[in-house]
Amino acid sequence: MDDDDGALAMAIAASLEDSKRKDVIVIDSDSEPDDPDAQFQRDLDAALKASQADPARASGMTAPADTPAMSSFMLERKKLEAERLARQKRLRGEDSTTSSAREGGDDDDDADKPPPQKSSASTSSNSGLFWDGELRPTANMHVDADKATGPVFRLTEIIGDKNDLAFAVVSSYSNDIAWLMSMFPDKVPVVLVNHPMSEGGNDLHFLSTNWLLVSPAMPANRGAMHIKLLLLFYKSGRLRVVIPTANLLQMDWRDIENYVWVQDIPKLMSPTPFAKLPKDNFAAILTDTLKILNVGHALTSFQKTGQWPGMPIHALDELRMWWDWSRVTAKLVPSFVGRHEGWPNVVRVGHTALLKSLRDMGADCPPHMKLTLECQGSSIGRYSTQWMNEFYCSARGEPSEKFTWIGNKSLREKLPYPPIKILFPSLRTVDNSVLGRIGGGTMFCDPDMWRAPKFPRDNFYDSNSKRGRVLMHTKMILGIFEHDSNFNVKGKRKGDPYDTDDDDDDEVQIVGETPKKKKREKLAGWLYVGSHNFTPSAWGTLSGSRITPVLNITNFELGVVLPIKEPEQLDEMVAWKRPARKYNLPQDVPWMQKTHLPT
Structure with missing residues (x-):
């Protein structure tokens, strides 16, 4: 097992609005479960069966009633949120119709025509449309108003006017199904991609007339379908691509901080011939990602x-033929569960897809x-110097010829840790947070991993x-x-065992990469x-080996x-x-649920 996940069952249970809900907010971990037949599967089955058995719940027309066992914390959060929304409407002096128009509703067909392309890779639009891509944090009811001065994304505003929707694909690891269904009208067909609910995955069944649940194949049910994604198709023809870090849970969009990348894609007047794509x-x-997630069968x-x-849309390849992707400068990086062998397959997924x-995009290290890497997340893995150095090589954009070390186990075990900062909240930070320890259920670090002799504790930084x-x-x-005296003119670390005598990296081709000769744009880094x-x-x-590498991946990402x-x-x-x-x-320790959660 690569990572800890003794808390995986807790994570799924907390995403279900049932009578067993506890005070602690526990949402998700992407780690492989200790027991492949863990409570995860039983809880997810129960939630989906409940949504099918209750027509009102499945349709999303009414929200689930609060049970006597629902915590006072969540009841208070619900009350505060209602009061906040009421205050917000009074201050704005607007109703839902004017708010929708202000946030970029699709009533005006001209609004769905992109303006001339801008030089910036991430720019907002006064119309609420994002033709060049936009990265923002989610709205959060607990942030400091003096510090939270920039624009934010709310899920309702991302979706926009529900009456303008024609079709949607949504994906998440943990879902509040009733809340999610309430976001979409019954007249809009929706595909929901979820973690497999049956052994081996490949699920496909209707939750209601307009909601179809699918899941990818997952042999032995190891790992997680952890992808978060929304594809929103509008009647005007516009497509909105949404990649959040949040699950489709109300608290993910309200109580804890997440970020969202959004880009609007205009529809073409006529399709691009398939041969020219x-x-x-x-x-x-x-x-390719949607095909692997079983969305094609859902269509x-x-x-x-x-x-x-x-x-x-009737077939997934129409995405490539009927929409204009020319303004997208972001690069998409997927991970697919399984064993991927040979460079053409390896560079399609995981950290080697990041490399490619x-x-x-010309963002390989000059x-x-x-x-230097700063890695912020909500789950800590089983780190070793071997793995962190192989990730670092990919993050530098090293060509495949530099991967001579892949099959050399003894060399890899002796490598020092690379310049990677692992950002994770300390116990002190959690205790000082607005929600305190009961809000720490979204963070996963195993005590046994932290105490392991060779674990890179010295690489940890507070989040x-x-x-x-x-x-x-x-x-x-x-x-x-960064410029650094320990790096020579070719960007090699002094004494680096990965160092080779290859010529200039610009002349080396990654297997599966189209050779390009173009002037390099000066960059400060990448995100x-x-x-x-x-x-x-x-x-x-x-x-x-370097000639025939193998990449094993546990999760869909x-x-x-x-x-x-x-x-x-x-x-x-x-x-x-x-x-x-x-x-x-040793004064600082990371937040660890098994040790620090209140009992």
């Missing part, structure tokens, strides 16, 4: 019912520069939000290019945001990589305070 751009990778099932003749994305005393469920990796925690389960583990052009953007784009505070060992 790029084979590895954002749309192609997204289409066929909806069509067979005969009830949805106006669906805007960085090279494709010669003579040092790369503190820029917006106040809120805990972060956000998954981000910041790559920073990954998505569902991947910084764990071997999420990003995969390399073995095999998805995220985007964004270039960072200016040094000041390094602080602006991330969720945490920089510089992060290094753990003061």
Whole structure:
């Protein structure tokens, strides 16, 4: 097992609105369960059966009633949220109709036509549409108002006017099904991608007339379907791509901090011939991901019912043919469960897909520069110097010729840890947060891992939000290019056992990569945001040889990589305070549910 997950059953149980709910907010971990037949499966089955058995709940027309066992904490949160929304409406002096128009409703067809392309890779629009992509934190009722001054995303505002929707695909590891269904009208068909509820996965069944649940194949039910994604198709033809770090749970969009990347994609007047479609751009990778998640079968099932003749898409390859992806500068990075062998397959997924994305966008680490990584997440993995160094090589964008060390186990075991900062909340930070320990159920670190002799405790830094005393469920990796005297003119660490005598990296081709000769844009670094925690389960583990590498991945994951052009953007784009505070060992310890949760 790559990671800890004794708390996995707790995580799923907390996402279900039932009579067993406890005071502690426990939402999700992406780690592999200790017991493959853990409570996870039973709880998910129970939730889905309950939603099918109760027509009112399945339709999403009414919210589930509070049970006597529901905690006073959650009742208070519910009351405070209602009061906050009421105050907000009074202050704005607006009703829901004006709010929808202000946030970019789709009533005006002209609003769905993108303006001329801007030079910025992440710019907002006054119309509430994001033709060049936008990264924002989620709204949060606990942030410090003096610190939370920038724009935010709310799920209702991301969806927009529900009457303008034509079709949706949504994916999440943990779901509040009744709450989620209430976001969409009955006249809109919705595909919900979920963790498998049956052994081996490949689930496909209707939750209601317009809701179809699917899951990918997952042999032996090891790992997690951890992808968070929304594809929103509007009647005007516009497609909105949404990649959040939040699950589709109300508390993920209200009580803990997450981030969301959104980009609107215009529809073409006529389709692009299939033969002329790029084979590895954002749309192609997204289409492949949806196929693996079983969404293609869901489209066929909806069509067979005969009830949805106006669906805007009938086959997944139409995504590539009918929509204009030319303004998307982000790179999409997926992870798929399984064993991936040979460079053409390995560079499609996991941390080696990150490697290829960085090279494709010109964000591989420049010669003579040092790369420092800051990795923020909500789950800690089983780290070793072998794994952290292989991830670091991918994060530098090293060409495949540099991976001579893959099959050399003795060499890899002797490597020092690379310059990677692991950001995770200390016990002190959790105790000082607004919700305290009862709000720490979204963070996972196993005490046995932390105490292991070779665990990289010296690489840990405290995770503190820029917006106040809120805990972060956000998954981000910041790559920073820095000048460093320990790096020579070719960007090699002095004494680095990975060092080779290869010629200039720009002349070396990654297997599966299209050779390109173009002027390199000067970058300050790059940012990954998505569902991947910084764990071997999420990003995969390399073995095999340089000629025939093998990447084993435990989870399904998805995220985007964004270039960072200016040094000041390094602080602006991330969720945490920089510089992060290094753990003061041994006084500082990470938040560990098994040790620190109230009983």
